Amino acid sequence: MSIARIVRPLFTILSDRFDRLRANAARALVKFDLSQDLPFILLAVLVGLGAGYGAYLYHQAIEFVRIALFVDLNSLGGSSAFAPYLIMFFPAIGGLLVGIILHFVSPEARGHGVPDVIKAVIAKGGYIKSSLLLPKIATSALSIGSGGGAGREGPIVQIGATVGSAVGQFFRLSTDHVRTLVAAGSAGGIAAIFNAPIGGVMFALEVIIGEFSIRRFSPIVVSSVVATAVARSLLGNHPTFVSTHYQLVSNSELVFYVLLGLMAGVISVWFTRAVFWAEDLFAKIRRVPRILQPALGGLGVGVMLIWFPSLAGFSYDINNQAILGQADVLVLLAVFLLKPVATGLTLGSGGSGGVFAPALKAGAAFGGIVGVFLHWAFPQSTATSGAYALVGMGALLAGTMHAPLTAIIMLFEVSDTYQVILPIMFAAVASVTVAKIFLKQSIYTLPLEREGIEVAYGINLSIVHRFPITALVNHDSLTVVRTASIRHVLALFENHEQDILPVLDGNQGLIGIIRFQDCRPVYAQPHMQDTMVAEDIMTKNAPIVEEKESLDEVLKLFELVDVDTLPVVNDEAQRTYVGLIRHEDVLRRYRREVLMRSER
Numbered sequence: 001m002s003i004a005r006i007v008r009p010l011f012t013i014l015s016d017r018f019d020r021l022r023a024n025a026a027r028a029l030v031k032f033d034l035s036q037d038l039p040f041i042l043l044a045v046l047v048g049l050g051a052g053y054g055a056y057l058y059h060q061a062i063e064f065v066r067i068a069l070f071v072d073l074n075s076l077g078g079s080s081a082f083a084p085y086l087i088m089f090f091p092a093i094g095g096l097l098v099g100i101i102l103h104f105v106s107p108e109a110r111g112h113g114v115p116d117v118i119k120a121v122i123a124k125g126g127y128i129k130s131s132l133l134l135p136k137i138a139t140s141a142l143s144i145g146s147g148g149g150a151g152r153e154g155p156i157v158q159i160g161a162t163v164g165s166a167v168g169q170f171f172r173l174s175t176d177h178v179r180t181l182v183a184a185g186s187a188g189g190i191a192a193i194f195n196a197p198i199g200g201v202m203f204a205l206e207v208i209i210g211e212f213s214i215r216r217f218s219p220i221v222v223s224s225v226v227a228t229a230v231a232r233s234l235l236g237n238h239p240t241f242v243s244t245h246y247q248l249v250s251n252s253e254l255v256f257y258v259l260l261g262l263m264a265g266v267i268s269v270w271f272t273r274a275v276f277w278a279e280d281l282f283a284k285i286r287r288v289p290r291i292l293q294p295a296l297g298g299l300g301v302g303v304m305l306i307w308f309p310s311l312a313g314f315s316y317d318i319n320n321q322a323i324l325g326q327a328d329v330l331v332l333l334a335v336f337l338l339k340p341v342a343t344g345l346t347l348g349s350g351g352s353g354g355v356f357a358p359a360l361k362a363g364a365a366f367g368g369i370v371g372v373f374l375h376w377a378f379p380q381s382t383a384t385s386g387a388y389a390l391v392g393m394g395a396l397l398a399g400t401m402h403a404p405l406t407a408i409i410m411l412f413e414v415s416d417t418y419q420v421i422l423p424i425m426f427a428a429v430a431s432v433t434v435a436k437i438f439l440k441q442s443i444y445t446l447p448l449e450r451e452g453i454e455v456a457y458g459i460n461l462s463i464v465h466r467f468p469i470t471a472l473v474n475h476d477s478l479t480v481v482r483t484a485s486i487r488h489v490l491a492l493f494e495n496h497e498q499d500i501l502p503v504l505d506g507n508q509g510l511i512g513i514i515r516f517q518d519c520r521p522v523y524a525q526p527h528m529q530d531t532m533v534a535e536d537i538m539t540k541n542a543p544i545v546e547e548k549e550s551l552d553e554v555l556k557l558f559e560l561v562d563v564d565t566l567p568v569v570n571d572e573a574q575r576t577y578v579g580l581i582r583h584e585d586v587l588r589r590y591r592r593e594v595l596m597r598s599e600r
Helices: 003-028 039-069 083-104 116-123 128-147 155-169 175-194 198-207 214-233 249-283 290-307 317-323 327-348 356-377 386-400 406-416 418-437 446-450 486-495 516-523 551-560 583-599
Strands: 500-504 512-515 565-568 577-582
Touching: 039 083, 039 128, 039 155, 039 175, 083 175, 116 155, 116 175, 116 198, 116 446, 155 175, 155 198, 155 356, 155 583, 175 198, 175 214, 175 406, 198 214, 198 406, 249 290, 249 327, 249 356, 249 386, 249 418, 290 327, 317 327, 317 356, 317 386, 327 512, 327 583, 356 386, 386 406, 386 418, 386 446, 386 551, 406 418, 406 551, 486 500, 486 516, 500 565, 500 577, 512 565, 551 565, 551 583, 577 583
Parallel strands: none
Antiparallel strands: 500 512, 565 577
């Protein structure tokens, strides 16, 4: 009898019992509106608890595998000349077990994790299979604990997101609320595993959801704080990396950090390409059965570990050595060059893990190398190499994720070093700016683009790429002519709910818009209300929407401008006024299209 015949019926029985429990709970809670603020915050607490304990279970699973195989990396060479070469087989053993789990239990447990969560948020209404939770923990623990090159953050994001999705589905919440709980679970997972509650919040908003919304902010914060509290009570309260107290030698040193960020932007593109090159390599291998590919990838990583054990995904030793300025330059160079390859071999072969921590490791190595050179060349005007290693971590992370705010906050929290804020702010922004020039997608959205899913600003552009906006335009909106008195403009704002007034010329051409806040200076001066006209206070170069534009183009424009309503014209050249379009209406139609797509 095969393993599959035993395992699959067991999962079916557990799933049926879960469905019955959920139905009973839904009937018992029918009198409560769980989407209201207080009940929803309580659900966020529940998600945070699940993410926190999930992170603890995940951490312990990795440690169990690591201790079972390695015991102590430094002691392996003591018994015989062959002992160091045993290291190369450990990732292969872990990979073999991963292949068995993927083949017989859950093929979906492979890969990064974060792209799958983003896909669930933008294309599946936040739906994630609850049955994925345990296989993901198992494959990730085996991949990372055995010495694989991936990091911890991808799986923990998926674990936390699965908890959030399960809670939302259990209580039969709306799609929008489920998506929020998925983001809250992701924040809790990151916060718990890195002891970085603010970084977890920023990661969820900037990377997973792609929007900074007040209605999402509160539950995400609550989940992150609760998960961090759980993890601290179980794992201790200490920064992920060694704490240092670097100071800027002078304000002019910021120029070197900007240059480091610019270089990190180029390096981040190379890092992303190298990871996916290694993954593509396994996609072309036909002779090796899929069940054995993770073992083959593990063997490739194991060969590197013989000489450079710092490449192992469970170890942050090289990061700390680089931050303290104690790492050998040749070791830093090797880690910098080989880390993306090791990560790609682990993930591309079918292993499970993240790319967040590998980017931190490669960034520390790169920054350490640059710091050694700069401090040698300019000893009186630069800090020691450790400062550049620390900033290099954040700069490369920002460039690969296209998420500067997350990188800035995360670096501060994981190092507990406030003095690094100014340098990393400059370096992170510079890195992202350069990275986006050469690579439109981040390391998380590039896999989705390969599937035909174009992601930007937290939306699935591929769903609405050709959807026209004609049906969403309000053709009966209020307008004013350029010579209308300010008193008339104020009366329109007071008696109607329209938040902008298009200003037209005599031929229905749009020449500007007036927002309510534009009228505030004349409110306190009644004598000006009859002497001034609409043209005097209007905004002339306001953003506009062309009638021919698609829904995805309008969504992107709304994310870039600070208004809730935009004027629509026939085309940019003639600027004949057509009507108004509201952000709320566009989002409602987009969500309807997402829901329809997810139900197909």
